[in-house]
Amino acid sequence: MNPERRRPTHDPRAPQGTTPVARIESLGLLRRACWLELERAAQERDHGWRTLALATVDADRADARVVILREVDAAAQCLRFYTDARSRKVAQIGQQPLGTLLAWCPRLSWQLRLQVRLRIDTEERSVQPRWARLRMTPAAQDYMSPLAPGLPLVAAEREPDGGPRTNFAVVHAEVLGVDWLELHADGPRRARFDAQGEVWIQP
Template sequence: MPDTEQLTTTTPNVQTDAPSLPNLEQESWQQLASAADSEADPFKTLVVATCTNTGAGARMVVLRQVDVIRKYLWFHTDARSEKVIQLEAFPTATLLFWDDKQQRQLRLVVETRLHTDDYVADDQWHTLGLGSRKIYLSERKPGSEQPAPYQGFPEQLGENLPTKEESEAGRKNFAVIECRTLSMEYLHLSRKGQTRALFQYEPESKQVWLAP
């Protein structure tokens, strides 16, 4: 005789109040675009993770520009830095954004391209204020060993900003890293339930929900 106890079927918990995937993608890119123009936005600073011959490297950088339509991002760095060497050898990198207040994380896998002596770097250089240009006046390679603490710019400047003319000496050390987004992963943490999704752009386009 078959068991007369009624069998029950379980189904995964579904968040009925979750936004649609297209809306979630649009909101994420809108925040990234806003962060590029806002010093207060938590997405203004991000972690860049790179590959090396001996493992991986990670450091903080500042988001400078976002193209929502093409899914491109840009940040600046010293052309002599170790991350430039790493990205030239292994162009694929991961960008990690975290919004502590919203408990929201974005993880982008990108293909990078270096700009130093072209119109892209020239255009970005012209947008920099003197405070930002000052750090490119360093006479020493970033990460090089020093006999004593080094402030990262000519000692005579001290707390002062360089003049615009003085700042032009830093142009040769300035580089722009262009990032073409291959995929973006969204994660939102909440006591009501986590939300995780993947937006893939290359090699094929798809949008899917993921288990947190």
């Protein structure tokens, strides 16, 4: 069977009551569409991919949490989000930089599972311009707590000096592989994109 022309049977998991949209048949176009949608997600508050679940390794177990997609550099295959440098995820990434980003967009009916290599960046030239933009927004509060994230409130130890910007960190997520899944009334489709190319895979 020509994988470009496969028409799977009806998928009962496909969202009900939505108008079926034309499906992208070319793997190359699909790959580009994923990156375009990621770029949109970093700009549009209500995009389904704006919030991603970031899975990391915590010693010998999995951990996960939601983060907001802040920047997308399609040419460099890199996503960026912001965090508090004192948070657990930062320590986990220091031990094991390989992680997974997971997102679902109801409008597209697309799930994205990204294999990523994570890097914490607290360098002044990275932090300064981003913090300058962020500090005027309500989101700045997330990085201004005197307590590190996750600490019991009773154990409050105030930050000695340095100010909130010292807690602000940029996380770069280099995308190593993309696992794309589409739910659709005509049946699900799944594809994998990585350095080797693009391939349809069994959903």
